[in-house]
Amino acid sequence: MSVVALWHCDEYSSAALDPIVREALGLLTFSQGDRVLVKANMLAARSPDACVTTHPALVESVCRALLDLGCSVTIGDSPGIEPFALVARVSGIAAVGEKLGVPVKELSRSTLCPANERRVNRRLELSADVLEADAVVSLPKLKTHCQMQLTMAVKNLFGTVVGTRKAQWHYAVGLDRSRFADVLLDILVSLPPVLSVMDGVRGMEGHGPSNGTPRQFGLIGASADAVALDAALCPMMGLPAEQYAILKAARARGIGDVDLDRFEWRGDFDPRTRFANVDIPALDALSLMPRFMDRLGRALLASRPEQDLSRCVQCGRCASICPAGALVLDGKKLRFDYSKCIRCYCCHEMCPRDAIVFREGALMRLFKRIGMART
Ligand code: SF4
Ligand code: SF4
Structure with missing residues (x-):
């Protein structure tokens, strides 16, 4: 116990x-x-x-x-x-x-x-x-x-x-x-x-x-x-x-x-407490997929990271942390190689300006449009 x-x-x-x-x-x-x-x-x-x-x-x-x-x-x-x-x-x-x-x-x-x-x-x-x-x-x-x-x-x-x-x-x-x-x-x-x-x-x-x-x-x-x-x-x-x-x-x-x-x-805190409406990031339904579909899942279901140019200060931290070598800073722009990107979101985690945003995968957007996935 x-x-x-x-x-x-x-x-x-x-x-x-x-x-x-x-x-x-x-x-x-x-x-x-x-x-x-x-x-x-x-x-x-x-x-x-x-x-x-x-x-x-x-x-x-x-x-x-x-x-x-x-x-x-x-x-x-x-x-x-x-x-x-x-x-x-x-x-x-x-x-x-x-x-x-x-x-x-x-x-x-x-x-x-x-x-x-x-x-x-x-x-x-x-x-x-x-x-x-x-x-x-x-x-x-x-x-x-x-x-x-x-x-x-x-x-x-x-x-x-x-x-x-x-x-x-x-x-x-x-x-x-x-x-x-x-x-x-x-x-x-x-x-x-x-x-x-x-x-x-x-x-x-x-x-x-x-x-x-x-x-x-x-x-x-x-x-x-x-x-x-x-x-x-x-x-x-x-x-x-x-x-x-x-x-x-x-x-x-x-x-x-x-x-x-x-x-x-x-302790004095009731474990039955439920904090109201905590904003928890939604999953991309990837956990439902068999492993051999990794690549397909990346392309169609997983949210992909993108640069928010209005916030980015070109510090390059995201590119240096990327474990897949899928990201380079080219002048002011980040260039993502989505065929290499493993969607670990380390770039987002390390960005000091919240300048990495997510774009949902095409299939996920379709699921949502037809009501098969939660928003
Ligand atoms: S999600 Fe991970 S693999 Fe993809 S670009 Fe960001 S750090 Fe690199
Ligand atoms: S870590 Fe954030 S601010 Fe720095 S280059 Fe990457 S996106 Fe831009």
Whole structure:
């Protein structure tokens, strides 16, 4: 039986966060001298108000509580493309490290994970700093996600894949969300014990994970079972658990607990809460397609990324992150090679100006016109 705790929390003050965080840390056993890696979401160099990264006040509260328990604490992540020092400074997380005397470290050393029968992908490289820790405290941000629909506790662990190896995974799994979910679950089963503490005070809806609209959810969630925490939050966000690729894969593989009836609930937030009309990116119906139809699906069903020239500042980040080499910046214009594009939407995720927009595939538009797909 998994314990899932949910608390009301409407502000990032120490008075509001500290009692919750101390209770949350009680969900995993920490001993004096434990090396704990605090894995914040440090996706991009955005200020805390943008709600892209874990709020520094939560990072500070967690680190302070761990130090009080006698743990040796390091804050870390491996951002998508921008220099780590810049992301740490702009997100406010570098200042937390300086204030508490805690190292804020880029996860840059990659190492092969020991063999593990529970993995689908037998060969997996992760951050050595994370694998060498006694425990991980993961601090996801509650956000929508253009590829996976939601990014929560399990997805946050993708940051333990070092640097460009993330792009290699995107390239390897292509359009197949269930295969990407399997990679995420492989990461989960390869890590030391993970306690997830969800930053849902202010999260994001719409064009997440980096260009959506901030939204107040007023929630902190925690569990030592990342799958269970996602299972609890998914319906609250308005997405049935059976439609969320990560939970479908977790159920099929018997990883974590997805059955809400079996949870032991703690905290003062009602798990039956449903946030009204959360703007969740719709799927392209690709998950319904057999894998051999990847190429056809790309052409006919999947939304394709396009440049919004009015917003683009020609920074070139999208072209440098593209794992398929499907994108070049040619003067002011982005040139997409859609025959190569795997629709991973990393270009959208990394764009600082929300200048990558989506155009639905021709077949999908036809389905909608004749009422066969939801809008
Ligand atoms: S163009 Fe964008 S969506 Fe297509 S493969 Fe490159 S990063 Fe992914
Ligand atoms: S689309 Fe975004 S990431 Fe790409 S060049 Fe323009 S502003 Fe930069």
